[in-house]
Amino acid sequence: MNKVKKFDVVIIGAGVIGSMVARELSRYKLSVAVLEKEVDVGMGQSSSNSAIIHSGHDPEPGTMKARMNVRGNELWYKIVPELDIPLEKTGALIVAVGPEEQAGLYPLLEQGQKNGVSGLEILSREDVLSLEPHLTGDVTGALSTPTAGIVDAFQGVLGPAENAAMNGVEFILNAEVQGVVVEDGTLKAVETSQGPVEATWFINAAGIHSDEILHMVGDHPDFHISARRGEYFVFDSSAFRVSNVIFPMPSEKGKGILVTTTTHGNTMIGPNSNVIEDKEDHSVTESGMSEILDGARRLVPMISPRHVISTFAGLRATGNYKPPGHGKDFLLEVSKSVKGLITLAGVESPGYVSAPAIAEYVAEMLRGEGVVLEEKPDWNPKRSRIPRFKDMSHDERKEIIRENPAYGRIVCRCEEVTEGEVLQAIHSPIPATTYDAIKRRTWLGTGRCQGSFDYPRTMEILARELGMSMTEITKKGPGSVFLYRRTKEGVV
Amino acid sequence: MEVNTDYDVIVIGAGPAGLAAAIEAYNENKSNVLLIERNDSLGGILPQCIHNGFGAIKFGNDLPGPEYAVRYEEQLRDLPVEIMLDTMVVDLTPDLDIYTMNSTQGYRHFRPRAVVLAMGCRERTRSQIRLPGTRAAGIYTAGTAQRLVNIEGYMPGNEIVILGSGDVGMIMARRFTIEGARVLSVLELLPYLTGLRRNFVQCLQDYDIPLHLSTTVNKIYGERRVEGIETVKVDEHLNHISGTEKFIKCDTLVLSVGLIPENELSRKAGVQLDPHTNGPIVDSDMATNVPGIYAAGNVAGIYDLVDYVSMAGEVAGRSAAVWASKQKVAAKAQAEEERPSITIKPGANVGSVIPQKVYFDDLDGRDIYLNMRPNALLERAVKVELSLDSEEIMSFREKYARPAEMIIRKLKPRDIDKLKAAGGHELIAGIS
Numbered sequence: 063m064n065k066v067k068k069f070d071v072v073i074i075g076a077g078v079i080g081s082m083v084a085r086e087l088s089r090y091k092l093s094v095a096v097l098e099k100e101v102d103v104g105m106g107q108s109s110s111n112s113a114i115i116h117s118g119h120d121p122e123p124g125t126m127k128a129r130m131n132v133r134g135n136e137l138w139y140k141i142v143p144e145l146d147i148p149l150e151k152t153g154a155l156i157v158a159v160g161p162e163e164q165a166g167l168y169p170l171l172e173q174g175q176k177n178g179v180s181g182l183e184i185l186s187r188e189d190v191l192s193l194e195p196h197l198t199g200d201v202t203g204a205l206s207t208p209t210a211g212i213v214d215a216f217q218g219v220l221g222p223a224e225n226a227a228m229n230g231v232e233f234i235l236n237a238e239v240q241g242v243v244v245e246d247g248t249l250k251a252v253e254t255s256q257g258p259v260e261a262t263w264f265i266n267a268a269g270i271h272s273d274e275i276l277h278m279v280g281d282h283p284d285f286h287i288s289a290r291r292g293e294y295f296v297f298d299s300s301a302f303r304v305s306n307v308i309f310p311m312p313s314e315k316g317k318g319i320l321v322t323t324t325t326h327g328n329t330m331i332g333p334n335s336n337v338i339e340d341k342e343d344h345s346v347t348e349s350g351m352s353e354i355l356d357g358a359r360r361l362v363p364m365i366s367p368r369h370v371i372s373t374f375a376g377l378r379a380t381g382n383y384k385p386p387g388h389g390k391d392f393l394l395e396v397s398k399s400v401k402g403l404i405t406l407a408g409v410e411s412p413g414y415v416s417a418p419a420i421a422e423y424v425a426e427m428l429r430g431e432g433v434v435l436e437e438k439p440d441w442n443p444k445r446s447r448i449p450r451f452k453d454m455s456h457d458e459r460k461e462i463i464r465e466n467p468a469y470g471r472i473v474c475r476c477e478e479v480t481e482g483e484v485l486q487a488i489h490s491p492i493p494a495t496t497y498d499a500i501k502r503r504t505w506l507g508t509g510r511c512q513g514s515f516d517y518p519r520t521m522e523i524l525a526r527e528l529g530m531s532m533t534e535i536t537k538k539g540p541g542s543v544f545l546y547r548r549t550k551e552g553v554v
Numbered sequence: 555m556e557v558n559t560d561y562d563v564i565v566i567g568a569g570p571a572g573l574a575a576a577i578e579a580y581n582e583n584k585s586n587v588l589l590i591e592r593n594d595s596l597g598g599i600l601p602q603c604i605h606n607g608f609g610a611i612k613f614g615n616d617l618p619g620p621e622y623a624v625r626y627e628e629q630l631r632d633l634p635v636e637i638m639l640d641t642m643v644v645d646l647t648p649d650l651d652i653y654t655m656n657s658t659q660g661y662r663h664f665r666p667r668a669v670v671l672a673m674g675c676r677e678r679t680r681s682q683i684r685l686p687g688t689r690a691a692g693i694y695t696a697g698t699a700q701r702l703v704n705i706e707g708y709m710p711g712n713e714i715v716i717l718g719s720g721d722v723g724m725i726m727a728r729r730f731t732i733e734g735a736r737v738l739s740v741l742e743l744l745p746y747l748t749g750l751r752r753n754f755v756q757c758l759q760d761y762d763i764p765l766h767l768s769t770t771v772n773k774i775y776g777e778r779r780v781e782g783i784e785t786v787k788v789d790e791h792l793n794h795i796s797g798t799e800k801f802i803k804c805d806t807l808v809l810s811v812g813l814i815p816e817n818e819l820s821r822k823a824g825v826q827l828d829p830h831t832n833g834p835i836v837d838s839d840m841a842t843n844v845p846g847i848y849a850a851g852n853v854a855g856i857y858d859l860v861d862y863v864s865m866a867g868e869v870a871g872r873s874a875a876v877w878a879s880k881q882k883v884a885a886k887a888q889a890e891e892e893r894p895s896i897t898i899k900p901g902a903n904v905g906s907v908i909p910q911k912v913y914f915d916d917l918d919g920r921d922i923y924l925n926m927r928p929n930a931l932l933e934r935a936v937k938v939e940l941s942l943d944s945e946e947i948m949s950f951r952e953k954y955a956r957p958a959e960m961i962i963r964k965l966k967p968r969d970i971d972k973l974k975a976a977g978g979h980e981l982i983a984g985i986s
Contacts (some may be wrong), residue, residue, distance in 0.1 A: 296681075342777050345688040348794070372681045374689065404881070456555055456645075456653060460661035470657035472642040474594070476818075481657075497691075503727050512679040514695045518706050532708055536690035542778035544691050545708040546805075 065257070069093045069232075071428075072252070072261035074239055074275060075102075077108035078219045078417040079406055085222035086421035088229035095261070096223075097254055099238035099271075101539030102493055102499040104219030106269045108414065109502060110344065110376030111292070112320060112333065113211060113215035113435045114307055115139075116412045117154060117207035119174030119182060120317055123383065128177045130416035130423070135179075135209055137418035144443045145221030147214060148325040154210035154307035155190060157201055157361055164202040170312070171205055181208040188410035196302055196362050208308055214325045216502035217447055218414065222421075224491040225445035229438070233492055234259070236539065239268070242278045248401040249279055263433070265404045265424060269444040270341050270379040272407035281399040282383075287408060289341045291331025293350040295358075298510060299327040301369035306307040308361055316411065319357030321365070326505060331358035331365065333376065346373045371510050381408020394420060396427050404428070448486045448503060452478040473523070476509025481523060485514040488527045489519040494526060497521070498538045517544070557651075559634075562586045562878035564652055565871065566643050566819065569598020570860045571851025572672030574867030575874070579670065580633045582875035587635045588666070590654060594640045596630070597623030598674055599697065600860070602704045605725050607752070611861035622860060648824040648844055656779035664700065667878035668846045670870045671820055671834065675852040677722075678812040685717075685809075687774025687783070696810040700729070709733055711806025715783055716740045717771050721749040721958075723810020728757035737763045738804055741785060743770045743792060746931045749810075750858065750958050752810040761773035772799055780805055813856045819970035823847060830906035831855030831927075837895070838922050840870035840875075848874045853928070857909045858960045862925065866908075869920075894977040898924070898940065901984035903955060905929035912965075914974050920966045926983055928955035938963070940973070940981045947981060948972045955985050 071087055073080045076098035087094045092146045100106070115138050121127035142149040152404035158164040167184050183206045186375045190204045191197060227233055234256055241253035251260040273287040303323050310318040315335045322330050334353045351373065357364050383393040390408070404427055406420055429435055451459060451469060462482070463470040469482035487494040487503035494500045497507070497520055506520065507513035513520075521535045521544060536542040563579040565572045568591035576589040595601055599610070603619025606958065610616055613625060645653040652664040665719045677695040694702070694710055700722060702710050712735050716723045719742040740758060745768050747754055758765055772786035772794065787798035815833035817825070825834045826843040833854040834842040839848050850870035851863040860966075894914045898907045905927040912922060926938065932955040939949040948969050952961055965973070973981075 068780050110974055202958045221847045344777065351684055367684060372682060373684060460555055463655060467657040470660060471657050476646060511676050512681055514677055514679060514698045517698055518701055538778060542691040545702065545710050546712055547709050548701055549707050549709055
């Protein structure tokens, strides 16, 4: 029998929201755990999205989306130096093509100002083209939002998660919530694939599955999350670049197909938006790929599929919650039908940017419920990411290999990731135990050859360090092995 | 950082081109040569190519890959050529500054008098052909699958579909079958085989593995591990024909969809690349546009037979050593304009040509080979022609033209006389 684990607070879901909440609560004298159904943190929509720190001009004024976005934007810039997360304040341009779209810029400006976004400005055609020479000549103007930025989406989850772990938060991985124990109107425990876990407070940050958790306790039976898939193309870093995040004019479907640069210097385009049945279907489609190519070419005509190095799809957790008098919004609340539950559901875009604000709001809600949040004297706000060989000068490289010879062996040639970095990922505060977990921590396998070179090498290091056989090494947890058997072991 | 300037020639990559280049660079005038290889053994890709088909031209023998590599290693072992294994070259500048790293000697800086680029090629990936579907485990490029099976000794799949009729794919189809896996199908987008005919016969036909032409993968299924694929037929414009979709249950998809010269370092060094070969533009000395930098083998363009790769390596090694010996350092750059030469561009039915420029001075009895890669399948007698303003300069006959096979012409004295007469001009190579 599994021993029952008990905590003050249990967070369900280790995406960017769950990780930011974990880090926020790790400041206080509380025992905190995070339950994650996958083998690593940040494996859902947090790792497959546009990786943009939106300014907050887009959400409807008066909604949680607007409030959390604008506050989240501010907090990200404060947090990243502490957590060593790559974030660049590139600014964004919402580009108008033609008189109709041009006229739409003014209401957008006004909406942003209402939301409290600073620095908004409408730029002339000439100014836009001088900022972004690759843009279509048909551009008529743009709304400039200088507080927007781009972030390393993986590090944006790993940073707060690792920092939380360093400050005592327990991450229980491979622990899917399968049931709940409600007694006298209070959520007492959850049943997980790793046994039961009890807590005084549960935070539902289960992303695309957050409606299922709600339904388990009988809360918001009409609330439903549908998966809206967005597909992306990533280009070789030697292809063209843009300096700002380039958005088309927004539509009912969302902010549209954008053109951006990643913090690793690759250009990225996407996403489209299609509702799909299966909440785990991350496949890219033939039609979707032409859709985003066409969409992006409308803004940047020179885009060619020739330099594509990677395609991926992410799923937005689109809820159907609408507060009175408003359109669709995040559902952020202390549960009214069961005690001991805080719900963070329907957090689609701008969810990533909102994460630190939502974490702050969770602390506020807990205080409101009479929970005493007393600061730990020894709380450490700092976390560093693994030093990246690729970014070092010749002298720094010489020095680090002298100190640690494992840095002298390249495992991934395109991204120049060394064995030293892979070893640190495996032995990090939240250990990387799969290929994809190493990829998210080191950027290995993301370059032109997409892992062709590093697969065998990375598998060997994982097997050696984890004391496993090569046939046990997986790409992303149970059910995703790379190798079936040794050769010469006969016919299957 | 301290700079090591001891070497006349540094060869980057110890595959077939690099091995031959290092040997010839030494032989030319006892040059001081350093050979750098990122793997822990010599031979590049050859040690994992355990099938035969190597060495018919160089050694008059049909050898397996490892044996072909060993023959060069043995020659090399008798020479005072220095070798660094398990070493990566991470930077190369136009001034021939080379930065290397490994875990025993650390990070080092060299400045040789000449460099031979022999980094070979890499495989095209799933993303480059924009294959729709999930990102599950069980999708491998053929070369990676080959390494896993032949070097690491593991089976990456049980029920396998191979996309692409390239040589490595077909060879792996046979290899998987011998190791007890089932290869369900080999799919080819184009209406013809892209690999060598002999591999089709020996690897597919002999093992009853079906080849489906004008067919590609429409979707990959399986969130964690591949669970199946959907195939679709394509028309003559390579557009999918709806209604022809078919599901195949499998656990592995292997891609053999082409090779691309590995030119990261070439780009860093400012070497000019040819959009047709995706490799450096080279002349008949295998010299690039950057003084002192030479390129040979698959880094310059994808070859069909390893023997020709070695031969190109020999030329590059020799030329690099000559350059390094400084006899011509000043003279070469100056005399560039006056040296009798022609340039060659691909024309009708020709995808690429190596070398792109041929010099006729100082041949010293050396042979010059023209390597042409057809880009159309012509299963009949063809005429290969070099022309200037649509006027034939020289021509020869071939039995057929196939994209999988290079057309290689050793220039004869009378060819050279004809070409010399067209000196200074740009010729077009065409097949009709």
